[in-house]
Amino acid sequence: xxxxxxxxxxxxxxxxxxxxxxxxxxxxxxxxxxxxxxxxxxxxxxxxxxxxxxxxxxxxxxxxxxxxxxxxxxxxxxxxxxxxxxxxxxxxxxxxxxxxxxxxxxxxxxxxxxxxxxxxxxxxxxxxxxxxxxxxxxxxxxxxxxxxxxxxxxxxxxxxxxxxxxxxxxxxxxxxxxxxxxxxxxxxxxxxxxxxxxxxxxxxxxxxxxxxxxxxxxxxxxxxxx
Amino acid sequence: xxxxxxxxxxxxxxxxxxxxxxxxxxxxxxxxxxxxxxxxxxxxxxxxxxxxxxxxxxxxxxxxxxxxxxxxxxxxxxxxxxxxxxxxxxxxxxxxxxxxxxxxxxxxxxxxxxxxxxxxxxxxxxxxxxxxxxxxxxxxxxxxxxxxxxxxxxxxxxxxxxxxxxxxxxxxxxxxxxxxxxxxxxxxxxxxxxxxxxxxxxxxxxxxxxxxxxxxxxxxxxxxxx
DNA sequence: GTGTGAAAATGATTTAAATCATGAATTAAT
DNA sequence: ATTAATTCATGATTTAAATCATTTTCACAC
Numbered sequence: 001x002x003x004x005x006x007x008x009x010x011x012x013x014x015x016x017x018x019x020x021x022x023x024x025x026x027x028x029x030x031x032x033x034x035x036x037x038x039x040x041x042x043x044x045x046x047x048x049x050x051x052x053x054x055x056x057x058x059x060x061x062x063x064x065x066x067x068x069x070x071x072x073x074x075x076x077x078x079x080x081x082x083x084x085x086x087x088x089x090x091x092x093x094x095x096x097x098x099x100x101x102x103x104x105x106x107x108x109x110x111x112x113x114x115x116x117x118x119x120x121x122x123x124x125x126x127x128x129x130x131x132x133x134x135x136x137x138x139x140x141x142x143x144x145x146x147x148x149x150x151x152x153x154x155x156x157x158x159x160x161x162x163x164x165x166x167x168x169x170x171x172x173x174x175x176x177x178x179x180x181x182x183x184x185x186x187x188x189x190x191x192x193x194x195x196x197x198x199x200x201x202x203x204x205x206x207x208x209x210x211x212x213x214x215x216x217x218x219x220x221x222x223x224x225x226x
Numbered sequence: 227x228x229x230x231x232x233x234x235x236x237x238x239x240x241x242x243x244x245x246x247x248x249x250x251x252x253x254x255x256x257x258x259x260x261x262x263x264x265x266x267x268x269x270x271x272x273x274x275x276x277x278x279x280x281x282x283x284x285x286x287x288x289x290x291x292x293x294x295x296x297x298x299x300x301x302x303x304x305x306x307x308x309x310x311x312x313x314x315x316x317x318x319x320x321x322x323x324x325x326x327x328x329x330x331x332x333x334x335x336x337x338x339x340x341x342x343x344x345x346x347x348x349x350x351x352x353x354x355x356x357x358x359x360x361x362x363x364x365x366x367x368x369x370x371x372x373x374x375x376x377x378x379x380x381x382x383x384x385x386x387x388x389x390x391x392x393x394x395x396x397x398x399x400x401x402x403x404x405x406x407x408x409x410x411x412x413x414x415x416x417x418x419x420x421x422x423x424x425x426x427x428x429x430x431x432x433x434x435x436x437x438x439x440x441x442x443x444x445x446x447x448x449x450x451x452x
Numbered sequence: 453g454t455g456t457g458a459a460a461a462t463g464a465t466t467t468a469a470a471t472c473a474t475g476a477a478t479t480a481a482t
Numbered sequence: 483a484t485t486a487a488t489t490c491a492t493g494a495t496t497t498a499a500a501t502c503a504t505t506t507t508c509a510c511a512c
Contacts, residue, residue, distance in 0.1 A: 056357060056358075056361055058361045058364070058365060059365065059370075059446075059447045059448040059449075060365065060448055064360075064361045064364050066357050066360065066361070077350070078350060078353060078354060080346055080347060080350045081346070081347040081350045081351065082350075082354075086354050086357075087357070109339075109342070110339050113335075113336050116335070116342050119346070120306055120307070120345065120346070120349070121306060121307035123346070123349045123350070123353060124303070124304055124306045124307045124308075124349070125307065126353055127304060127349060127352055127353055127356060128304060128308075128312050130353060130356035130357055130360060131282060131292050131312075131313070131356055132282075133360055134290075134292065134356060134359055134360055134363065135282055135284045135290045135292070136284075137360065137363040137364065137408060138284070138290050138363065138405075138408035139284060139285065139286070139408075140408065140469095140470080140498095141498095142498090142499075144285075173459075173460095174459075174460065174461095175459085179364070182363060182364035182365075182366065183499080183500090184499080184500060184501080185459090185460085186461085186462085186499090186500080186501085187498095187499060187500075189460060189461055189462085190461085190462085190499090192460095192461095193461075193462085203460095205459095205460085205507080205508065205509090206459070206460070206508085220285075221285045222285040222286055223285075366468095366499095366500085367468095368468090368469075399489070399490095400489075400490065400491095401489080409469080409470090410469080410470060410471080411489090411490085412469090412470080412471085412491085412492085413469065413470080415490065415491055415492085416469095416491085416492080418490095418491095419491080419492085429490095431477080431478065431479095431489095431490085432478080432489075432490070
């Protein structure tokens with residue numbers, strides 16, 4: 001259990017007890033909201049298992065995918081200085097999360113410099129990640145952006161350990177990919193078709209197999225023009 | 227002096243002394259680098275005065291503008307968990323910064339929960355800011371994006387207090403605006419011409435006067451189609 | 453199995469923005 | 483002041499991707 005490991009590493013025994021007493025476990029099915037933008041911040045979530053998309057409402061009232069999350073990640077930490085969550089979190093698959101009330105977490109932060117450092121590092125990583133995506137979105141070529149998204153899927157969700165080699169353990173919808181990449185789902189589909197033609201990936205229904213991760217990485221870093 | 231105020235608010239007297247003894251002041255001219263991507267992280271910077279652009283190298287080897295900074299902001303905090311700065315900072319105007327070595331700053335963090343909270347809030351804000359920009363970039367209309375950039379210039383650099391009302395105190399180049407907006411400088415220039423035609427702004431050379439901030443805000447939030 | 457709805461896939465058309473090309477204006481340098 | 487260099491400005495052309503319109507495939511229910 002991710003959160004338990006983290007707290008036992010960072011806290012003295014008495015505070016580990018505080019965590020254990022105050023934590024709650026929640027289960028979500030695919031499509032369910034873990035929390036929604038605008039809700040009052042009650043606490044912080046640790047993803048024990050599952051895949052999640054973090055959404056934020058844009059000016060046009062549609063939700064944009066801000067990041068993907070999976071096992072071992074923190075949710076709701078953007079609420080620190082806000083009264084209300086600035087983003088929503090929605091389960092993409094069956095998900096288990098551990099919840100801890102904000103005041104309890106803040107108390108633990110006060111007595112655990114290790115936890116402070118962990119959190120600062122986590123947020124620093126997230127900041128770099130967000131800025132990296134920003135750069136990627138500025139790059140105008142959708143092919144590059146979609147290659148980056150595929151690599152992101154590998155990074156966050158990983159490969160299925162079953163028969164087929166390099167079959168993504170979870171594939172988000174083409175529409176979600178378009179959302180992440182700032183493009184349309186038709187463009188995503190066409191681009192995936194090109195990648196398939198070039199033997200970079202293969203498609204089995206909506207499922208995606210990464211045939212040539214090296215080549216995909218070259219496309220994603222702009223080292224391959226076609 | 228921004229950093230002095232911050233530390234005296236957050237620290238007991240003895241630690242304020244540690245800050246005062248260890249801090250250094252640096253001066254930069256427009257175009258000079260404060261630190262560069264890839265350099266070993268030595269410490270953290272507080273902007274006392276001046277305008278700065280924070281850059282990050284993209285795949286195509288060109289620098290992309292990640293954020294703008296001005297008086298009262300922190301630089302170099304992305305280096306917390308990294309050995310080397312993941313971004314560069316370049317002065318846009320004459321700039322004064324206070325530098326404090328990382329180990330000194332971390333020591334102060336350990337004894338000052340106030341400073342921890344301040345930093346967490348600052349980073350939380352930055353994260354939200356980055357995600358907001360991400361959303362904005364996903365929105366495809368360059369006109370909206372350029373309106374957002376103009377408002378950003380108002381927010382970060384403010385208006386000149388001289389004769390002309392609502393004259394931006396500092397205008398970045400069209401090329402820099404294009405960089406921030408993920409577009410070309412021609413598109414920036416054309417869009418500014420449209421804004422001028424619609425009496426939203428006026429142009430005096432490269433300088434920009436915001437004539438109708440309300441209307442600009444409507445364009446930026448997509449509430450105005452033309 | 454058959455039916456229904458959703459998601460994926462493709463083709464045709466339009467459109468907006470990038471690119472290319474050139475010229476004007478502003479700034480800096482001698 | 484004159485030249486050079488940089489930045490700003492516009493017009494013409496091309497191109498890539500959005501939009502629109504259908505068709506196909508897949509998944510789930512009955």
